[in-house]
Structure formats: structure tokens, C-alpha cells
Amino acid sequence: MKRDLIDITDLSVAEIDELIAVAEDIIAHPEVYREKCRYKKLATLFYEPSTRTRLSFESAMYELGGQVLGFSDATSSSATKGESVADTAKTVSCFADIIAMRHPKEGAPLVASMNASIPVINAGDGGHHHPTQTLTDLLTIKREKGRLDKLVVGCCGDLKFGRTVHSLIGAMSRYQNVKFVLISPEELCIPESVRTDLLERNGIEFVETTSLEEAMPQLDILYMTRVQRERFFNEDDYVRLKDSYILTPDKLTNAKWDLSILHPLPRVNEISIAIDNDPRACYFRQVLNGKFIRMALILKLLEVE
């Protein structure tokens, strides 16, 4: 039976560990993988533009010796003529071997996976799931820290709407001795569902705080997200709070020497560019890891040995 990746929880911890191991092998021996997907085609069906994610998928497929077809926004696709996601998935199954789908509506990639005869990867469905971002984050943490357990993980910024944070918490909480420090303005703290269903129910240790500086000394990982103006009810609150969640060199004074700073990118101003040359800044290495983990995922779903 074909496998899809719609939600990170579709994968067991063992499967995630296996993907990470394959990605690390690709990094160590890229030449072994150059022809693995020869004559295979990836369809990138992007109903909304996300250049970074699309290029990551496309370069992953090219580095495996495969080819790519698709569209990069809905206006250049049959969707504008009103074709359903189900019909598009059936049609594209005739042309390609695997699909990566980005869609503004939640659940669209699931609909595609139920109708396609080929594997479907969710490349982001609205504010819902984005499993390859989570895999990217996990590979980055593994490469930077050498492990995914026994870590203090700080998540900072918009924890209310930040889906990447929710799925990172979900994925990391399956490893032993991971503690979360959740740093956000009160208005943007983690939703009740994440607190009860993910953290409390599984007995995961976590603390909530509004101060990045106070949290800093204990962190092994700092996962930054943006605090957006439109999330606030009034301008005063935004202006009062925004600088507290912008990472600047002075805030790193008390940080561990081997802290790893991650960010799903694109960044606007939430990490000062003065930090980019700090060896603890991992976010551009994270982008590169995104390509490697997508290569590993494509190999797994295409069942290429």
C-alpha cells in the first residue's frame, strides 16, 4: 500500500529516526544518491506561492536524479477553472510518481492523498500541518546536538498561531527527557489543546514564561517565531511587547555556548542580522537540512532502495 505524509504523526518515532539516518547518510555520501530517482517525477502542486518550500522539494528531487513538473500558484493551474483537488490528484497520478502539495485550505492534501494512486506529501495546508518543516527541525536539532532526547527546548514568539511550534512540540515530546520552555506574551501563549492534549496528557515537563532573558540560560535549543502585528487587538500592546521577542546579541549574553537557534524562516525582524554570524545561529543550516530530509522522505515514499 502506498504511503503518504500528511501529518507528522503519520510517522512513528522509529520511522523519523530512520529518515534522519538516511538524511545523514545522504550528507556523508551524496554521490551514492545521485541516480536513485532517475526516471522518477515529482509533481509540485502549489496552490499558493511558497517559493522556499517548493525550491527545497525541487532541488531535493533533482539531487536524486529525478525530474519535476507542476505549478507554483493557483492562477496557473486548472484549479482556477474549478477542478476539484480530488480530480487534480487523480489526473496528476497519471503523469508523476509522487506529489508535494501546498494548499491554502486545511485538509486539501489529505483529500489529494485519498484520491491519488501515488504518494502525497503535505507541503503545508493553511495554518494546519507542515510535516516536512517539522522533519527539517528534527534533523537540524539532531545534527547540531547529536541527539533528540535530554534537551531543554525554548519556543519563543507567537505560540498561539505558530503551527510549526505545535508540531515541533508534538514530535519532540515523543523523545525522552525533553523539557519545554514556552516564551511568549500572554496574548500569544500556547492554545489549551496543545497544553492539555500534547503536554499534560503525556506528562511532559514544561514551563510558561513571558521573559526571553530569564529563560535563556537553561536553553539547549531556541526556536524563534515571529510576533505579528495583526495578532494583537490593539497597537499599544504590540508596540509594548514586540521588542521583548526580538532576538538581539545582548539577549544572548547569558545563553549557553552551545545553544542552537532555529527559525522556520522567512524571517522579518525577529532575529537581528547581527546574530547571523554567531556560530549558534542554525537557521540557514536548517534550510539546507530541509533539502536533505526531503530527499530522504522522497526515497522512503517511493520505496527506492
Add this chain to the structure above:
Amino acid sequence: MIIGTIIDGIVIDHIPAGQGMYLYEKLGLDKLQCEVAVIKNAPSGKYGKKDILKINEVIDLNYDMLGYIDPLITVNIIRGGQRVEKIHPHLPETLTGVIRCKNPRCITSVEQELPHVFRLTDREKGVYRCMYCDTMGGKR
């Protein structure tokens, strides 16, 4: 009338008071040709008041719907004047076409022909979530 005895039919008992008419519509009983009685606010030892539906014909029922409304509802199948079966509809694992997803960002909001499917994610609390977007489906 069928209020007294049914020879061949169905008695849906222990419906939470006030939900009898809702079920009458949701189960499509208004479209039946046979006799149907809706009894409201009948005295009930267990719950104070209950509604009852009596249908003078053995028809196929949407047990998912019944289980979703209240798993304590009982369905009695009557044949030849005797109760031949008593069914306790349980909370179904999936609900198809029973409740609609109200999330405007859900794919079901733009693709009308997609079935609205909800999955039971917390049996204890009776929580259902949309299969596509995970939005919680409230009780009606």
C-alpha cells in the same frame, strides 16, 4: 393510532427531552409514508423527562446519528407485537454527513461535494474532530 401498540415497527426510547423533533428531521422520518409519532416530555425515571419516537414500520436507521445525539438512546425493534431486538447505539468512530465543519479555512468550505467526516478523538468526552482540519465538531 400507534401510540398504544406497534405490531411491526421501531420505538426509539430515552431520547433526551427536547431532541425528539430534531431527530425526527435528522433521521428523515418526515419523508416516511407510514405512521410516526413524536412523544415529547414523557416521564422518565432515570432522567426526569424524555422524548420517544414511534415508527410503524421497520426501517433502516442512522445509528451513527443516534449514537452521536446520545449514546443512552435505545432502539427497540418490534415484530409481531413483540420486541425482538434492543439496540444501544454507541458513539461511532466516524460520523459521515451527520455534522458539518464550520471552519472557513477547511477544504470542505470550498469543495461542496466532499463528505463532512468527523472522527472520534476522545471517547470519554465524546469529542469529534473534522477529518480534514481537526476542528472540533460541537454537539448540535
